[in-house]
Amino acid sequence: MDFTFHLIETITNNFAEDQKVGSGGSGDVYRAVHDGEDTAVKKLHPLQGLDDKQSDNEYRNLIMVRHKNIVRLIGYCYETWHKYVEHKGKLVFAKAMERVLCFEYMQGGSLDKHIQDESCGLEWPTCYKIIKGTCDGLNHLHSSQEKPIFHLDLKPGNILLDKSMTPKIADLGFSRLVGSTKTRQTEMRDGTLGFMPPEYIDSGLISEKFDVFSLGVIIIKMLSGNMSYFRCSEMSPEQFIELVSENWTKKLQANPGYSSQEIDILGVTSCVEIALRCVDKDRNKRPCIKDIVHELEELEVKIGKMSPPTYHTVMDLPSYVKSVPLTQGIEAQEPGSVYT
Numbered sequence: 001m002d003f004t005f006h007l008i009e010t011i012t013n014n015f016a017e018d019q020k021v022g023s024g025g026s027g028d029v030y031r032a033v034h035d036g037e038d039t040a041v042k043k044l045h046p047l048q049g050l051d052d053k054q055s056d057n058e059y060r061n062l063i064m065v066r067h068k069n070i071v072r073l074i075g076y077c078y079e080t081w082h083k084y085v086e087h088k089g090k091l092v093f094a095k096a097m098e099r100v101l102c103f104e105y106m107q108g109g110s111l112d113k114h115i116q117d118e119s120c121g122l123e124w125p126t127c128y129k130i131i132k133g134t135c136d137g138l139n140h141l142h143s144s145q146e147k148p149i150f151h152l153d154l155k156p157g158n159i160l161l162d163k164s165m166t167p168k169i170a171d172l173g174f175s176r177l178v179g180s181t182k183t184r185q186t187e188m189r190d191g192t193l194g195f196m197p198p199e200y201i202d203s204g205l206i207s208e209k210f211d212v213f214s215l216g217v218i219i220i221k222m223l224s225g226n227m228s229y230f231r232c233s234e235m236s237p238e239q240f241i242e243l244v245s246e247n248w249t250k251k252l253q254a255n256p257g258y259s260s261q262e263i264d265i266l267g268v269t270s271c272v273e274i275a276l277r278c279v280d281k282d283r284n285k286r287p288c289i290k291d292i293v294h295e296l297e298e299l300e301v302k303i304g305k306m307s308p309p310t311y312h313t314v315m316d317l318p319s320y321v322k323s324v325p326l327t328q329g330i331e332a333q334e335p336g337s338v339y340t
Contacts (some may be wrong), residue, residue: 216278
């Protein structure tokens with residue numbers, strides 16, 4: 001739906017500071033109420049590299065994206081007008097422009113609140129649910145559209161969680177629609193350091209493997225923590241997988257009566273192995289997201305065969321973790337920078 005800038009000014013109380021809930025490189029985010037529902041309003045900073053028609057077409061395509069693991073873009077505003085402004089002591093007639101995106105408002109906070117120095121603060125079934133859901137959402141962006149959509153700023157702060165810990169990819173503001181070549185080169189360097197692949201930093205190269213690299217960093221941080229993540233480049237893949245496995249084994253053993261340790265460690269090591277391939281410096285050696293989703297589905301089948309018949313009981317979890325209760329809850333948080 002199209003929002004007028006006047007309407008957006010009204011529901012944000014003219015972008016009042018007390019309604020601002022986040023700020024970042026791409027814009028400022030405000031909490032608003034529209035038609036009785038909470039809405040996240042993101043006022044974008046000036047966007048370089050797109051003319052008026054391209055910008056309008058990209059947002060019209062993004063608003064059509066619908067998936068359970070993607071935060072819904074419910075509307076946007078793109079308006080231009082001319083006005084007199086002071087420039088070097090003189091009044092000049094200049095073009096003014098406003099771009100605003102309106103998203104569904106997520107109460108559950110972002111994934112980065114759960115990543116600690118040593119490991120993710122969530123239980124393994126919940127971790128897997130977030131990993132698989134994020135992969136499904138990214139696969140939808142890359143594969144299920146008329147033109148692939150590359151996110152280009154995937155990070156824990158842009159993965160939002162609802163009350164049942166279902167992940168949703170947020171902030172498509174940096175995203176790019178691409179044509180048949182599926183590869184672009186840009187002089188712009190948007191994104192977040194630490195989640196950008198080397199070919200983008202060095203040459204501005206954009207492809208589906210950009211998001212795959214970011215996904216790998218996210219999974220590694222989830223399973224090894226912020227501190228251990230930096231040891232990844234100093235160790236062989238086998239050594240790093242063993243380190244993560246040992247840490248998770250200790251964590252699982254600390255939970256009295258936990259009966260799924262063997263199953264969960266297989267899941268942990270499998271996901272770490274996938275993540276390490278995702279962060280390969282050579283983008284051609286990284287898996288595509290479709291293959292990652294397929295690997296996870298095969299993992300679920302394999303582990304499902306290891307599980308007793310009564311294992312599959314909780315319908316909102318992936319198949320091989322359905323009998324394990326969610327012991328880790330989440331408190332409602334203000335989104336802060338999660339849309340930025």
